[in-house]
Structures are given as C-alpha cells and as structure tokens.
Amino acid sequence: MSLNFIHTADWHLGHTYWRIGPRAAQSAQWRLDAVRRIWSLAAETSADFIVVAGDVFDSDIPSVAWRRHAVELLADCPVPVYLIAGNHDPCAQGSVWFQDDFAGALKGLTQVHLVTEAAPLETESGALLFPCPVDKKHDRSDATAWIPASSRGEKYRVGLAHGHYKGYFSSGADQIYNVIASDCANRAGLDYLALGDYHSYTPPDHSAAKNRTYYAGTPEIGAKDNVRGGHILQVQLESMGAVPKVEASPVGRVKLSDMGTVTLSSSEDFEKFKSTLTQDEST
Template sequence: MIKLLHAADLHLDSPFSGLSPEQAAARRKEQRELPAKLAELCRIHGCDALLLAGDVFDGESVAPETVEALLAAFAACPCPVFLAPGNHDPLSTASPYRTERWPVNVHIFASRAISPVELPEQHCRVFGAGFESAYESGLLGGFSAPQDGWVNVMVLHGDALNPNSPYNAVTKEQIAASGLRYLALGHIHQASGLLRAGHTAYAWPGCAMGRGFDELGEKGAYLVTLTDSDCSLEFLPLGGRSYEILRVPAGDDAAAALDAALPPDAARDIYRVILTGEAARPDLNALYARFAPRVFSLTFRDETTPKRDLWAGAGEDTLRGLALGKLQADYDNAPDDAARRTAALAARMLCAAIEGRDEA
C-alpha cells in the first residue's frame, strides 16, 4: 500500500484585495502556515510522498518570510516532496525554484519535459513536469508510463475541464493513455473527487485556502491510498477561514432575519450577505455596525425589492384578482399566525408566478 498527500494551489503571498490591509496581511501570514500543516498531515498519516501540483506561489514576487516558512516546513516533512510548478509560479530565472537552496527531500520538476523519480522501497515512480512560462500546452501528450510492475504516479499542473485552455489542457484520452495509477492535478480551485479515465485514477484537490467568493467553503488536500487493486481518496481539511455567501430574506426586520441566519461559529470566516425579498430599504450601515464584530469580514448586497400591497387587486374580475380574493379571505379568517403566514406566502408566490419573477 502507498499513501500520498496531494495538495495544490496554495497561492502563497496572495494580495487578498477584497480585505483591509490589516486583514490581508493576517491572511498572508495564515497562508504561510499551510506548508507546515501539510508536513504534519504527512507525519500523522504515514505518507510516502507529498505531491504539490503547482501554483504554490501566487506570483514571481515572493516575500522572504514566505520562502523561509516553506523551506522550514519541507525540511521537517517526514517524506519526499515533489513539486510541479504551474502557471502562477513558472520556472522563471527569478523564481525561488531556481534561486533558493531546497532541502534534500524536495524534488522540483524543473522542465516541461516529463521525468521520473524512483522510490525504490515503495516500488513507485513519481513523474512530473513544470511550467516554464505562464502558458503551456501538451505536457501530457504522448506520455505512456512503463508497465513493469512498478506503481506509476504523476504530479502535474493542468486544466482537465477546458480542452482549449492555455494552461496545459489535459484530456481524458491523454489520461487514459498515460498508464498511470494516479494523476495528481492542480489548477482547478474546486475539489473534484475521485475521477477515472481508462485504468487511471485522477483528481484535483482544489485550492488549499479560499481567497474570494468564487472559492467558497472548506478547503484542504487529498490523502491518496493506492493498493494493489484500487485507489481511494480522503479529503483532509486544512482548517482556517472560509468564504461564505448567505442569502437572507429581509422581511419586515432585516436585523432579526440576519441574526437568525448567521451561524454561531462564524467569527473566523468571511461573509457576503445578500438581502432578498420584498422589504423596506434596509439600513446597511446599521446592519454592518451590528454584525461586523461577529465575523472576520462582512460585506452586503441589497437585492431587495420595494414592499408592495400584497392584496392589491384582490377581488377584481381577473384570474389574479379572484385568486387573491380567495387567499385574502383565508388570511382574514385564519385561526392562527401559522395559517396567516401560509396564506400570505401563497399570495406572494401567486403574484411572482403571474409576473414571471422569483419569490425569494
């Protein structure tokens, strides 16, 4: 059995432009903790190798403290580290991949040509290639691993969703023809789950830390277990803050609605609250003052529509008027608040359906 930890897209030293300067600096500091977390997961799970599928850095300009944290974490990693540079951190002359002295257990695939490294004790080969510029194509094309009883895996940055991508498009046909047991990909920031093409298993774990509202929820890495006959994945969260979008029907009391909707454990996370439905125009400044202390960062979007007279037109000699008239009678004669809410909701949904709009 072989165990691998597969991570990608750490994007160390990201700008976090949507946050305040102080918050952005705090988030970059948290990013620098990711390599040490990965090394610790390798220790806990007894991994045979750590595979990093590119975009470890967000760009060519890397802070000295970031490089220092990365080198220290990898030096402490109990297994070999294999790194395939991607489109954000290609093998430029100024890249830390070329300028720094890396620990002896780290292998950087420093060419666009695929090459192997052998792990004799595991009877395993780790193949890989790296981006030499921000755009690459065809890195996997024509590759076929030897079928000689060894376990062949590969770490590679590439886009398996867009066949026309300038970021090393990887096709299912190429993956199936590769003869690999497992292909560890990076570039796509949402985790894929276990996929197969031919006899080859492949996946991408998503980014290691969310950096915006297009990277929602919990982020982490994959623990890959290869047996003689199977491949399995386990998602291992890396902790830290997450980006969350919360849609809240504002109703008559937006503050009360948000108070009920906001999770009690939201303090570490970054929230975008979208206020919806028919309501009086909410006071966003007052809402921010009340709720911003409960989260790390908070922004609002007001998608409410002006509140209307729910029963306008009830009783008119139209399909809408007759239906509203019946619902208004149900509302007026309702035995309790629950029945009144049901009648009012039915009226709102009726009007929305007739007018061709969504009822938030």
C-alpha cells in the first residue's frame, strides 16, 4: 500500500511583518490562513497525515492569544498531524509545548500529536515516524543521531527533524548548531527525512533530495531570500524503499517585490510610487 502525506514546517505563528506599517497587526493572520489552506489540500488529496518539522511558533512562549489561535487551528485539521519543536520554539520545560492552555487544551483531540520526545511512534496509517524535537535553541549535537540504523523494508520509515543539513549550501556556509548529518536517511534506512529550518523548499535536483532529504520551506514567505517559500511538499511513497515522489504545492499568498532604489523628488513622484504599491497589493 502506498503512503501519501504532507510535509510542512516553519509556520512561525505569531510573526508579523512589522515593516509594513498599519497593516502589520493584521499580517499575523496571513500565516493562519496559509495553514488552513494546508488543511484543505490534505482533505482534497486524502493525505494519510501531515508532519510539521519545527518552528510552529515564532517563540517558545507565544502570547495567550496565539496559543488560543493555535488550538483553534489544530482542532480543525482533517487528518492526523504530528508536530515537533524547532530552534525558535524549543520544547524545554515551561515552554508552550507543556502549557495547559496549549498542550492541555489539545489532549482531547486524537488527530493532533505534539511530539516532545525522541522516540519512534507508529502513525495510524502504519508508518514508523522518527521525531527529533529540538529542546534547546543552540545545540551542538545531532538531534537525529538517536534514530537506529536499519535497512528499508518492513514498514515505511519517516524521519522528522529541524536543523541544518550538513553541506546543504554549495557555498560551504555550514552552521555549528542543530546540525544534521547528510547521511542520516541512508544510515537509518529512512524512506524520507522531513526537515524544517530553511525557509525555501528543496528542489528535486539538490544533493539532499538524492539522499531522500527535503526542506518544506515556510508556507508563507517572510523575507526576500525565501525564494521557494510559500509552499508545502506532497510526498508519495509507492512502496517501502521506493524513491519518494515529491511535489511542491503553493499555499502562500504573500509576494515580495524588489523595487530597487526609488528617488522621490516631488509630490508627483510620491503619488506615482503610491499608485505602484496599490497595484502590487491588488495582484
């Protein structure tokens, strides 16, 4: 039987686009809207489950209002959803992952799984999930190191982690914290390794993809370097050990435009510039 699931990450709930002035307050809603589009896509494609690879929140102690928003959002998820913490919202004691008005409020929702321990669990569809939640913002250890070495075969094996895939950037700009070994998926016999941290999804010709490892990117872009942000990944495995079929699907609505240097030397220049911004908002 094939396995069909959605890989997403880096929601950063509570983040606002503070540079846009009066609209900054309402901009936080845009991320909630993007996640609801993920719910719709999961229902339309009959996804077996959704994995969320960290940085669900923009902070490990979001406001009371944002904890309430997140509970309401997750309560509407139409399929099982598995969430882990990232470096922005590490699951240390006292964090949102253990607070009554978030974790406690979700206990009665059988489709929502807040995973705070690095231990294998079996999904309702029979796949083995190997979650690697981040419990500290800066960690020099590899959170995936605990996943036991294995060969692919008896059950689908899906890893879920948040961090920096070693050697991901051709520039060689590797980080020293939250580093994930590039051979993780092959060493652990994973059919797929779902990552979060980098806000653009992994293209199919990247060396990480050849190792069954992908970043999903953020569902709503937040900076101009999120060149492949605003998407989620639909993952299909036809059989254990088969090469995953991965398709990026857009869910974001924010578009960032680089207008270069703008010189305003008269009121007419200002009016033309304002008109350009208004046109961009309507597209």
